[in-house]
Amino acid sequence: MDAVKLxxxxxxxxxxxxxxxxxxxxxxxxxxxxxxxxxxxMFRKSETRYNFSVVFLFQFAPGQRNKLVQYITQIQMSIIxxxxxL
Amino acid sequence: MDNEKILFDNGTHKCVMFSFDDESHEDAFxxxxxxxIVQNGHGILIDPGSSAVFDELYEAVSRxxxxxxxxxxxxxxxxxxxxGAIAQWSISTLAKFIMSGLWxxxxxHYGFMSMDRVLPLGDHGAKLKFGQxxxxxxxxxxxxxxxxxSLYDSCSKIIFSGDIxxxxxxxxxxxxxxxxxxxxxxxxxxxxxxxxxxxKLCRAWVGHVEKLAVDxxxxxxxxxxxxxxxxxxLAWFKELQCGSDYIQELY
Numbered sequence: 542m543d544a545v546k547l548x549x550x551x552x553x554x555x556x557x558x559x560x561x562x563x564x565x566x567x568x569x570x571x572x573x574x575x576x577x578x579x580x581x582x583m584f585r586k587s588e589t590r591y592n593f594s595v596v597f598l599f600q601f602a603p604g605q606r607n608k609l610v611q612y613i614t615q616i617q618m619s620i621i622x623x624x625x626x627l
Numbered sequence: 628m629d630n631e632k633i634l635f636d637n638g639t640h641k642c643v644m645f646s647f648d649d650e651s652h653e654d655a656f657x658x659x660x661x662x663x664i665v666q667n668g669h670g671i672l673i674d675p676g677s678s679a680v681f682d683e684l685y686e687a688v689s690r691x692x693x694x695x696x697x698x699x700x701x702x703x704x705x706x707x708x709x710x711g712a713i714a715q716w717s718i719s720t721l722a723k724f725i726m727s728g729l730w731x732x733x734x735x736h737y738g739f740m741s742m743d744r745v746l747p748l749g750d751h752g753a754k755l756k757f758g759q760x761x762x763x764x765x766x767x768x769x770x771x772x773x774x775x776x777s778l779y780d781s782c783s784k785i786i787f788s789g790d791i792x793x794x795x796x797x798x799x800x801x802x803x804x805x806x807x808x809x810x811x812x813x814x815x816x817x818x819x820x821x822x823x824x825x826x827k828l829c830r831a832w833v834g835h836v837e838k839l840a841v842d843x844x845x846x847x848x849x850x851x852x853x854x855x856x857x858x859x860x861l862a863w864f865k866e867l868q869c870g871s872d873y874i875q876e877l878y
Contacts, residue, residue, distance in 0.1 A: 607689050611682055614718045618678075621714060621738040 542606060544584065544598050552593045558583055564597060570612050577605050631687055632802055634662075634843065634851070635783035640760075641665040642783045644845060645687050646803065649679035658798045659708055660847055662787050663688055664780060666757055670697040672722070673778060673787050674847050677711030685719060697722045699746075699755075701764070703789030704772035705730040707737075709847065714738035725764065727774030752776055763839075767791060767832050769824030769870070777832070784842035791832065792860060793818050794849030803850045808859040811850065815863070818848075823869040833865040 545564060556562075560583045568575040581599035601609065621627070635642040645661040661684055662673035670692035675684055688694065700722045702710045713724065714737050726734075728747030735742075752764040760782040767775045771790050778787040794814035805811045823829060844852040844860060852860045 603689070607686065607694070610694065610719045611685060614681075614715050617718045618715060618738060621740065625735070625738060627736075627738055 542609065543600065544596055545581070546594055546596045549593045549595060550591075552586070552588075552595075556583060556586075556595075558585070562597065564599060566609075568612055570608075570615060575608060575612055577601070577609060579605065629802075630683070634785060634845065637782070639667055640782045641691065642780065642785055642845075643691055644803075644851070645684060646798065647676065647680035647683045647687070648798070649677060658794075658796065658803070658849055660803070660845065660849075662845060663691055664762075664783075665692045666782075668692065668696055670699075671762070672697055672700045672716070674703050674709045674789065675700060675712055675716055676709065677707050678715055679711075681712040681715045694720055700724050701776075701778055701787075702726040702730075703767070703777065703787070703847065704775045705733055706772065709789070710734065711737055714740070717741045717744060727772075727776060729774030730772075748776060750774075757782075765832070765835055765839075769828045770832055771822040771824065777836075779836075779839055779841070781840075784840050786836060786839065786841050786844050788844050788846045790818075790822060790847055791864070792844050792846035792849065792852060793822075794846070796849060805850045805852050805856045805860075808852075808856050808863070812863065814849065819864070819867055820869045820873065823867065825871040826866070826868050829864050829867050829869065833861050836861060 562581055562583065564579055564581045566577040579599045579601055581597035583595060584598045585596040587594050630646050632644045633641065634644050643663045646658065647661060648659050659676060661675050664671040672688060697720045700716055702724065704727065713734055716722065717739055723744050723746050725746045725748060728749060731742065731745045731747050748764055750766060750768065752766050755762040763779040765777040765779050767777045767789060775789060777789055777791065794811065795818050796814045841857050844857050
């Protein structure tokens with residue numbers, strides 16, 4: 542809940558560890574957009590032959606964190622229902 | 628009405644009643660209550676209900692306690708209006724789940740997959756101590772479920788009674804408290820006559836509860852009993868003919 546890993550085809554020039562960025566998450570919950578944004582710092586970059594992945598650390602405000610927990614709960618419940626045939 | 632009411636608060640120990648219902652079935656619902664105990668910033672959630680109320684209750688609970696600090700979730704019995712959202716709560720918290728050992732194996736049918744987080748209660752119940760006080764899981768078997776517990780909080784002197792004391796009536800615009808027990812009895816009778824096991828079982832539960840200092844009975848449906856109404860309810864419940872006492876009407 543305190544980090545996000547992004548897969549990127551191209552890596553922004555100059556971005557380095559501990560740089561501050563703003564992350565906008567646009568998700569869908571209950572058929573409505575769920576928009577979460579927060580300041581974050583770059584924690585780690587890894588590079589493969591065809592893409593990059595970058596981990597950003599952040600600290601959500603309590604209300605935003607709760608929304609993300611509810612979103613994740615819904616997604617996991619969908620997976621459980623599909624898996625168990627509920 | 629307000630969806631929440633503080634029942635007790637001494638600065639370090641707080642009991643909150645929530646009243647969230649499945650609004651899509653308003654015409655068919657029993658007015659449902661959920662409860663939260665907060666002790667020194669740690670939470671115990673009681674009968675959190677079905678997935679229909681999960682989102683609202685999650686938001687409401689998080690106004691009183693950090694959700695990651697919910698240590699226990701107590702389920703008085705297995706019904707969907709009590710335990711239906713166990714899977715959601717298992718995903719969204721780190722809490723342990725306390726329930727009758729009779730029902731643990733059935734929880735997977737609600738999508739629950741964290742059996743290692745269940746603390747199953749034996750038939751005689753258990754006590755959880757905190758400081759000088761304790762939470763006592765009081766046997767309430769066959770009232771109505773075969774594996775059923777009430778929860779007594781010795782600090783607030785509230786007994787969270789599950790379906791015992793449940794009343795069938797519309798949700799009021801004000802605090803859900805029994806004002807006139809004689810008037811309220813008609814809302815209790817039909818439910819208790821059919822759902823509760825027998826008078827022998829009612830007496831066994833009352834016998835336990837009468838040994839405790841109880842200021843309030845907080846059922847999962849309907850209204851709260853305070854002070855004199857506690858005594859009136861216990862006297863009524865002790866004499867109630869129900870369940871197998873009416874076997875000739877059932878077969």
